[in-house]
Amino acid sequence: MIEHTQSYVKKNPRLYHILVLVVFLTIYGCATPIAPTGGPPDKEAPRVTETFPVPGTTNFTGDTFEFQFSEFIQRSSVSQNINVEPDLDLEYRIKWKKKKLSITFLDPLPDSTTVILTLGGEITDTKRNKMGRPLTVAVSTGPEIDEGTVTGKIKEAESGRSADGAKVLLYREPFDFSKKATYQAETDTSGEFNFAYLREGTYRAIYVDDRNRNKIWEQGLEDAQPFSKELIELEKAGGDTLDVLYINKPDTIAPRLLGVGLFSSNRLRLRFNENIKIQEGADISVLDTLGEEFSSGYVLYNSQKDPFVAYAQSSNELGLSQEYGIRVNGITDAAGNRAVTEDVIFEGSTQADTTIQRIISHETKNGISPTQSVEVVYAAPIQDPMILDSIVVIEGDVSFDDWPAIEVINNRLFVDPQGTWIEGLTYQFLVWSPNSRRRQLYTPEIWDEVELGDLILKAANRDSGEVFSVSLENESIAFSVDTVFTDSLLIQNLPPVNYTLKVFIDRNSNNRWDQGIPFPFKAPEPYYIQQGVQIRQGFASEIIMQF
Template sequence: MYPIATRWAPFIALFVLLILVYQCATPTQPSGGPPDRTPPQIEETEPATRTTMFDGDRIRFHFSKYINRNSFQTAFRMEPDLNIRYDISWRRRTATVRFEDPLPDTTTIIFTLGTDLADTRNNRITAPFQLAVSTGPDIDEGKITARIRDARTGRGKEGERIMLYRHPVDLSVGANYVGESDTSGLVQFQYLREGKYKAFWLDDRNRNRRWDREREAAQPFSTDTLVLDREGEADLGRIFIIRADTVAPVLQAVGMLSEVRLRLRFSEDVEISEDAHISVYLEDHTYATDAVPLFVDPDNPNILFAQARDPLPDEAVYHLEMQGITDAAGNPADFDIEPFPGSDEPDTTFARYIANESRFGAAPDEPIVFRYAKLLDDSPAILDSLIVVESEQTHQPWPHAEIDEQFLKVYPDGEWRRGENYEIRVWDESRMEHVSIQPRILFDDELGALSIRVEEPRTDSTRHRARLVDP
């Protein structure tokens, strides 16, 4: 009665069957509803943890969710480092690790899944998971703990790695064990054999368990070597770390706000060092003029303002070279950018007060330095309007002051005296009023000391850079 439908019915049925098979074979999470933010769970392992006399050639992990298989490859490791070759295969939410080499006799082996493990929605596990088995009759029970803190915030740092070596220590080979911190910064080594161990934090960027001294930072604990008894426990204490930043800030854009005023936008926050300098060149690399880095925008620290010493007219295009502009880690800025056009817009910038550069204190014979938003050569009112108050006595003008480009430097009359209450009032042209500052004078008996010890000094030309964070 329906010849066309009857003729095509087998093909339609086959098409529907193929769709169903494809959907069943593709490991994906259900769609719809609110975003999934829950981490995957390891529901079961084969064998169970703490199994003894293990003689199998494979282990299995059964997960609660579909896993990003690349993340499993990264997160999985065997400890101690036995150089056992293995192969990973999948069946839906189950990962099978098959060993291509025999496991050693009478050895506790720890199979770890680190916090790189994530599901297909990139939800990572919050703490490392360990499956421990023994090829002998007993499981090693030794335990070592440590805590890792962020030196800037004091809070625990997640995902940091501790290298643990059994003595005798050979740093040219990979660590026997690797510990990874959880969300609270806690690191736990479990199922360890009795013996002597050495531990240290390592920025193990290439994940080879070995310290590359030229490229990777390392830091010891205050007690980095310890002896572990059978079934003993030991605590390494805690360390505070700042991960080394080796990525340079990149100059992304240059805008001319006037014929001499430049706005520079970088890829990250930047700082201006004492030797900061900008050279301006024409497109054919002919030198045009210099520009002075004035200040970093306090609200947007990746924005820097500079002032050219000579106008940059809009009939030409320019490019920059710079030095002394860095990020907080001291990486110099990368300034390779397309040429930018000049401007004929007259500069009407006011001598606006920016900051007290001596806010952390000055010695009795040092000047108090104030930063402004422009070069002050054509702003005599800044000197003429300067007021210095010594206790009950007011001085205007104060004769011991000078202009140094964008800085106003206020010197003492000989020395700043103990017991005097100083107030310095500097002029802000943009607000047409004084800004009052009470300088901080640091006398010798008010100063402390800072001792820095290099744990593993080297005899080559390695330079160490110390940075005081939030003094």
């Protein structure tokens, strides 16, 4: 066979090379072209520079839509980002020629119909830059094109940021959520969506986490939320703008304890499957093989290096060759789900505790209020008298080595003010660091009363008597306010830092924000969020909330 091929090449060299070239060009033409390399990184989003037909064309009789891109496109990203509306069950073929995409329908388009073809914002170029903003081309096979519009905006309820790539399904009457939506839109990078070229009629819009991209709300499997308006009435060439929808993708999965390690007969290392938070007063119960409490205990701290790890202390020694279970209280994830510890069994230990006592953290770096304690967290229970005996409080120019307001709770040291920290004085705290055998100096910023500010909240255009639930927090200083009001609210003596403000109207008095139900329809409770609320020293800031 090899000898035959070599003989053929010798006899027909020109024909052989032509055949090789044809095969190469055929393979090359089917692949995604690669842009030339070199130069600065390409961060520019691809865009469509020209379409055929142009949007708004009437009496269209063709079967092919063409899109000319500014960049070479990652062709595998296109097929899942083509949307034809209304849902006509029309099959089509995709063809590429360099940067030009052609979509050819295999059956004739229906007469006197507005056909909308949308390229989704998830289409990427060969450098993985997304289009970001969907592109729509609409044509009519009749003399008129539908011109109705529905627009809106979607934001994330937790952060207030614009929700990019969120799917909105629009149904035309009669409504049947078990079938494909009549139209689908996708939010751009600013969270905005737009339905265009709509016929007059009655519509309903819902947000759906349409993971399988089939334009159907899979009830029980996919999250969905309604807009505040149930029915949208469109006249011919009319338009409507929906209220901002805040979507909440709730994290309902509890953190799970994966394992327990013992550094000694009393010290435990708890490893979870996700990052955790330690609430004030968090504790543990060590269980025997019958599920009864063998020992109480408490949580020491959350590892800064490994935020999915917590350290705890058992009151009783956990003996070698004994099996134990554990129950925890006050350990959650960022969403507030309580940790689950079932089915975790571990053995005790007789190893002596070799933990090096050291300072883990201090709650002073972001400032403290006039009545707030200076809190220092140690690695192990505080038992060394040197830690207490070595404390020095410097109040202005005066040093105190016998400060009376000192408290120890497990592994936490609290230096309390005597009533309040004196206004106008600078405080310094010298705290013993056992591993370095020297005092550690802390000079926190203490906000005097004249440096604190107030916040006034008012709601615009709302019915009197409605109950507003308010959350104002700053995690860096462990500060939060949770309260309710009806007409206006004055929050006084706030440290001058940035806060996150969340407000909702609690219409069913269940003390939580309800995001609504698409079917049967239940409107979402009005919601407001503002990041970066700045409190100014000595002033009252006012926020008028628009729901």
